[in-house]
Amino acid sequence: MQSLINLWNDTGIAHIESGQAIMMLVAFGMLYLAIKKGFEPLLLLPIAVGTLMVNIPGAGMGWSAAEAAIRSGDAAVLAQFRDLLGLAPDASMQAMLDAYHHATAGLYKKALTLGASLGFESGMLYTFYSVTIASGVAPLLIFMGVGAMTDFGPLLANPKTLLLGAAAQFGIFGTVFGAVLLTDAGLMDFTLQQAAAVGIIGGADGPTSIFIASKLAPELLGAIAVAAYSYMALVPLIQPPIMKALTTDAERKIKMVQLREVSKAEKIIFPLAILVLVALLLPSAAPLLGMFCFGNLMKESGVVERLSDTAQNALINTVTIFLGLSVGYKMSSDAFLNGSTLAIIVLGLIAFCVGTAAGVLMAKLMNAVTKDPINPLIGSAGVSAVPMAARVSNKVGLEANPQNFLLMHAMGPNVAGVIGSAVAAGVMISFFG
Amino acid sequence: MQSLINLWNDTGIAHIESGQAIMMLVAFGMLYLAIKKGFEPLLLLPIAVGTLMVNIPGAGMGWSAAEAAIRSGDAAVLAQFRDLLGLAPDASMQAMLDAYHHATAGLYKKALTLGASLGFESGMLYTFYSVTIASGVAPLLIFMGVGAMTDFGPLLANPKTLLLGAAAQFGIFGTVFGAVLLTDAGLMDFTLQQAAAVGIIGGADGPTSIFIASKLAPELLGAIAVAAYSYMALVPLIQPPIMKALTTDAERKIKMVQLREVSKAEKIIFPLAILVLVALLLPSAAPLLGMFCFGNLMKESGVVERLSDTAQNALINTVTIFLGLSVGYKMSSDAFLNGSTLAIIVLGLIAFCVGTAAGVLMAKLMNAVTKDPINPLIGSAGVSAVPMAARVSNKVGLEANPQNFLLMHAMGPNVAGVIGSAVAAGVMISFFG
Amino acid sequence: MQSLINLWNDTGIAHIESGQAIMMLVAFGMLYLAIKKGFEPLLLLPIAVGTLMVNIPGAGMGWSAAEAAIRSGDAAVLAQFRDLLGLAPDASMQAMLDAYHHATAGLYKKALTLGASLGFESGMLYTFYSVTIASGVAPLLIFMGVGAMTDFGPLLANPKTLLLGAAAQFGIFGTVFGAVLLTDAGLMDFTLQQAAAVGIIGGADGPTSIFIASKLAPELLGAIAVAAYSYMALVPLIQPPIMKALTTDAERKIKMVQLREVSKAEKIIFPLAILVLVALLLPSAAPLLGMFCFGNLMKESGVVERLSDTAQNALINTVTIFLGLSVGYKMSSDAFLNGSTLAIIVLGLIAFCVGTAAGVLMAKLMNAVTKDPINPLIGSAGVSAVPMAARVSNKVGLEANPQNFLLMHAMGPNVAGVIGSAVAAGVMISFFG
Amino acid sequence: MAETSLVSQGLELMIFGMGVVFVFLTMLVFVTGFMSTLINKIAPEVKPALAPAAPAAPSAGVDPQLLKVLSAAVKEHRARQK
Amino acid sequence: MAETSLVSQGLELMIFGMGVVFVFLTMLVFVTGFMSTLINKIAPEVKPALAPAAPAAPSAGVDPQLLKVLSAAVKEHRARQK
Amino acid sequence: MAETSLVSQGLELMIFGMGVVFVFLTMLVFVTGFMSTLINKIAPEVKPALAPAAPAAPSAGVDPQLLKVLSAAVKEHRARQK
Ligand code: NA
Ligand code: NA
Ligand code: NA
DSSP states (O other), X not given: OHHHHHHHHHSSTTTOOHHHHHHHHHXXXXXXXXXXXXXXXXXXXXXXXXXXXXXXXXXXXXXXXHHHHHHHOOHHHHHHHHHHHTOOTTOOHHHHHHHHHXXXXXXXXXXXXXXXXXXXXXXXXXXXXXXXXXXXXXXXXXXXXXXXXXXXHHHHHSGGGHHHHHHTXXXXXXXXXXXXXXXXXTSOOOOHHHHHHHHGGGGOOHHHHHHXXXXXXXXXXXXXXXXXXXXXXXXXXXXXXXHHHHSOHHHHTOOOOOOOOOOHHHHHHHHHHHHHHHHHHOGGGHHHHHHHHXXXXXXXXXXXXXXXXXXXXXXHHHHHHHHHHHHHHTOOHHHHSSHHHXXXXXXXXXXXXXXXXXXXXXXXXXXXXXXSOOOGGGGGGGGOOTTHHHHHHHHHHHHHOTTOOOHHHHHHHHHHHHHHHHHHHHHHHHHHO | OHHHHHHHHHSSTTTOOHHHHHXXXXXXXXXXXXXXXXXXXXXXXXXXXXXXXXXXXXXXXXXXXXXXXXXXXXXXXXXXXXXXXXXXXXXXXXXXXXXXXXXXXXXXXXXHHHHHHTTOOOOHHHHHHIIIXXXXXXXXXXXXXXXXXXXXXXXXXXXXXXXXHHHTTHHHHHHHHHHHHHHHTTSOOOOHHXXXXXXXXXXXXXXXHHHHHHHHOGGGHHHHHHHHHHHHHTHHHHHHHHHHHHSOHHHHTOOOOOOOOOOHHHHXXXXXXXXXXXXXXXXXXXXXXXXXXXXXXXXXXXXXXXXXXXXXXXHHHHHHXXXXXXXXXXXXXXXXXXXXXXXHHHHHXXXXXXXXXXXXXXXXXXXXXXXXXXXXXXXXXXXXXXXXXXXXXXXXXXXXXXXXXXXXXXXXXXXXXXXXXXXXXXXXXXXXX | OHHHHHHHHHSSTTTOOHHHHHHHHHHHHHHHHHHTSOSSHHHHHHHHHHHHHHTSTTTOTTOOHHHHHHHHOOHHXXXXXXXXXXXXXXXXXXXXXXXXXXXXXXXXHHHHHHHHHTTOOOOHHHHHHIIIIITSHHHHHHHHHHHHHOOOHHHHHOGGGHHHHHHTTHXXXXXXXXXXXXXXXXXXXXXXXXXXXXXXXXXXXXXHHHHHHHHHOGGGHHHHHHHHHHHHHHHHHHHHHHHHHHSOHHHHTOOOOOOOXXXXXXXXHHHHHHHHHHHHHOGGGHHHHHHHHHHHHHHHHOSOHHHHHHHHTHHHHHHHHHHHHHHHHTOOHHHHSSHHHHHHHHHHHHHHHHHHHHHHHHHHHHHHHSSSOOOGGGGGGGGOOXXXXXXXXXXXXXXXXXXXXXXXXXXXXXXXXXXXXXXXHHHHHHHHO | OHHHXXXXXXXXXXXXXXXXXXXXXXXXXXXXHHHHHHHHHHSOOOOOOOOOSXXXXXXXXXXXXXXXXXXXXXXXXXXXXX | OHHHHHHHHHHHHXXXXXXXXXXXXXXXXXXXXXXXXXXXXXXXXXXXXXXXXXXXXXXXXXXXXXXXXXXXXXXXHHHHHO | OHHHHHHHHHHHHHHHHHHHHHHHHHHHHHHHHHHHHHHHHHSOOOOOOOXXXXXXXXXXXXXXXXXXXXXXXXXXXXXXXX
16 A cells, blocks of 8 residues: 555645646747747757756656655665754755755765765766766857868958957946946945856857857756747847947948858968967866867868767767757746746846947947958847847848949858957956956 | 797687587577667667677676686785675686676775786776666666657657557566566576566566666676567567457457647647656656756757757767677676576567557547547557557558558657656665665 | 955966966967868877867866866865875875875865865866876777778778788787887886876777777876877888888789788677787777777678668767877876886887887788799788878888879788787786786 | 455456546547547648649759769768768 | 945956957957968968869760769769669 | 785786677678588579670760759759759
């Protein structure tokens, strides 16, 4: 009879909490956006499924061996954990979970070892998260694949546009400062690390956001990743009003000089030049930019096509599947359903807007200073969100002048924005390292 | 001169045991079946090679660091292990190995750590097994890939056939009960966990069998996996006599109503509906069914084709290679050459037969009750073994009536059988959890 | 202000050492050879990028958690490490690093655990190295892929050529003995293990070299891998002079009997025959030859084409990327910029030359003894370096007689050389095991 | 005693197991039926009037479209062989 | 006090961050420009006189080249379907 | 003394190494020869009478087979580009 009770206790209905139900609705919302609206489905669909899974009551797919042990409720097990965590003998299960989640690295690992040695197993999503995100490997491999898909040609033809990619990073740092000010004013409640992790959304670059969030504020990773990918999908809605508000019709009609052709040698040496600059100036950006340049070098060298092909296909696809599910691990109701998420959604949007504006204004400044005309509309592409932002520049440009194709011109700042936000990420790692 | 003796002691001839020789013959038998007879070669070929490797005397490809340390025979090393395992100072090497293999999770891990810290290395097959099967990850990834290859269309067009997939699971549970009765009668010697792991063979689903066996009875995993895949390959021989014995010629001639077309929206929502039901009713089935539905959603959503393609090809193939070799790890002579294996072979066959019969009888019952005619031959497809069982239904149907194509009708119960055995697996995990 | 100082201290310029700068030049040299000269780019390009990354000052991409902790300079952290490593309280950071790098396996692992428990993270390249090379898995998977690409047809048509593959291994063992003699003469300074690892370069087989070096002399792995791949690329320059010096024009003109066709059954059974021989004679070669034969069996059986395809493409490419980067981990300045590297370069070249000569001389001997004529030029292909060495045989043959195509005849000894060096590797593992 | 217990546990597992399997799949039958009805009511799939997905290639000669496809195939094939 | 410190730290991060980003990318502008100039001076890419990469297929009929390509495509396609 | 020992160990490794390599590969020569003889005796491969593997495509026009192949190639190509 006991097993019948076990079985009932094992059903989800017996245990579902409102938070979990809400998170399931959030997951369905993401699925709707991914499938029906085409919002970055490659990430949002796995994230949504991961969110569904982690919120199945009692399934424990997001539990570590330690959490599974504590939640088992077994008196002997609990006693050992109370000892390890230094809690009073009457500490509640929730108190133990809290102590475990906020333990130092050493204690956290001891708890994991204890749980495993008592025969408990970590859930699938926890395992995926540990291997892909906590280790930092998955974002790096995605960066490698993206590097192998990136063409630096337009950027090399007009290297000045790197500055547009620099300016747009003000979306990141301005937002960090804004979050700090709002916290100071008592309107939000972020540490500096958290503010930095939120600001990186303005980099409009998914893997960079996940990489930084996993290092500086893993407790916010779910919301940050979802916000980053959602806003990247919303670039065609977010950017045009800002672009139009900051430019005159005449500016939007500016025709740019045709881009020169770029030689193979330049394309091969460019990623190496970035690597050398990283080595000399900002070693903390070495993992992200190193893998990015490695991917690009594999592509441009032309001598390792089979590796480049795998990096762009089987490997990046595999990593994307696991990365998405793993982000889902951070979408538990207690991590997501709180004020921070709301603040992240607001600040993330602000970051995108500020970045867009900074890019456009920088382009206007450069247009005023340099010889060759620069259409300010390509400035917005500096936020990255490759290639969506460049397409937006092109589209808004065509509205002003149906003969003016800005796509190629905008691809320069667009890929510059990827470099720019990786540099910004390096600064953060170095700042908090 | 010592090294010459080393070398001779290192040759296999000096050490081969009859058990290992027999297991090599078993491996060659599997290779013959895989290559010449086409028995599920994707799994049986790697399993056979793994079996060969693990039985190479002295190669230690299936040894953990702890086993390698103990087998090293070094006095100082043995002393430390005797201490750890709590054995008398005169305990034999075999006694130490036995104590190690039957140690609790905590002690087992301490032994591994001790072996590694003394500089011993785990063999390749042990490593593969730990990463792919002991972690539970490989069967889940295969389920994801299978999900991405599955078309629920025929099932959605005739959802009643889900009941056929339910009935066929009696092959699982009937066999469990049979094994328990035979143990009670003293004819076999299984624990309830072992009986459950053996019964799951009746699910006719390889990854599910491996997943459950690795959790409930890892010591039987090798025999269970081989039996499961072998009988799946033998479906065209096992099922027809049973199907014919249980049906009249008139029944076998029954024509079924043409299946309606199923819309894309239904196909997208169906895997989500399963997931929600899992969340509400049977969270312990969440890993298996979750990954299955995730794979299917990737396919049907149509927005992540590159992920779906990788899940169906590079990823599932890679996992299959490692899974097969890892099953081989469990095909050591002492694990395989004993009475249990014989019992597993007999019970596995019974499970298949019972499942087939249950499916056919359920179809007859439904035919008697429902409006639309149901050809009982599609009931046997409820055991899964996709798509072989459905083809068998079709073939036997054509023998009775050369104009009657049952293939599509049988695909419904066929994929229902996959869901059914995953649910059965969830029940077992919950029952023993 | 402190963070500004942090940032400056974090730049590479502030820290670069001449060794690191030189290693970067070495990396650029490798890139030049890989991209411009086509020297084994699949490996040398990733190795070069790994070399660049590991030598970025301050980036710590090759640091383990323990090394990162020690280099942090934090007094409390250092105290704990001094305790663990048994050093005096005034031991310098360098002394601690040295003690850590030369610690026993057990102590080394404890140091890693301590570093991780203090919240330090291992660098990306260290992680890749641990997972791919230190575990021994990557070379094995590459061997599997190579097996799946290998056609044993020419070898089966003329199995005597196996002896050429045997003779060429004298390049390995002769070099080992030479290195020992030179050490005895005080000209070099190798242990026997190191000499063996250097000698294996003469096997002209990259994965075998890495596999053996990782087991016998990981401190030399970087130089050994680079030397092995470089000389494999240089085969067209190294071999012809030796081949011409050791043969007469008449010998080079020898026409060989057309190879018979080989049946599918022979091709299927051959890898199994190797496996059985390995099991009986040399279990220590089981991992390398086992995976090689497994790959070949997947290909020749024809029943698991999707697995064979993945082994030859997505899987081997992925492993190659990580293997290359991981070799880079061993290309730090202190590991590479020393006398050993120079000695390795010299001895590696000698090994190639000796192997080539031994192969040619063996072919001359066989030609004198056997009935069917053997062109001595195919003997040089016994060093492996598939298929470059066979092409060299063909080319030199065509110079002597424009009608004499030796390519297929040379493919026999060429793949025999792969088996031969794997056997040699097995001997070494057994010798030092 | 222990053996009786084993048998009764086995019986329990069988009954619960088949019970849950049937409950689960029966509910799935209803959920699926309900879902399909709902979907076909609120969002019936509009069948396209079977327009030729791609205009048929001109009936003779090797047209440019064809050449493009071929060159793509060739390129891919070459890329693979490298 | 603590809050002031947070604000000042945030300001510092912003200034340093944007500073480093601009310094890095500005240096990259110069390095890139320098590199391109250098490359185009010492090793200008020789443009092939736009020779047709592959001779155009004969205008009518299915030529052997075409058949080869097709069979390759078919083979690949089949290999994939297995 | 230690050095002598190193040299003698090196010699030992060389002799054993070459010995095992030759023994192994020589045995493989015999095993292979034996296997081939056996196979060709008990199960000689029946050579098909060199029938054209695939019937040659009709000599003119774009036949349906061709179109099928092309559409497969196109589909694949498109799938890849997504
Ligand atoms: Na960006
Ligand atoms: Na089933
Ligand atoms: Na070799």
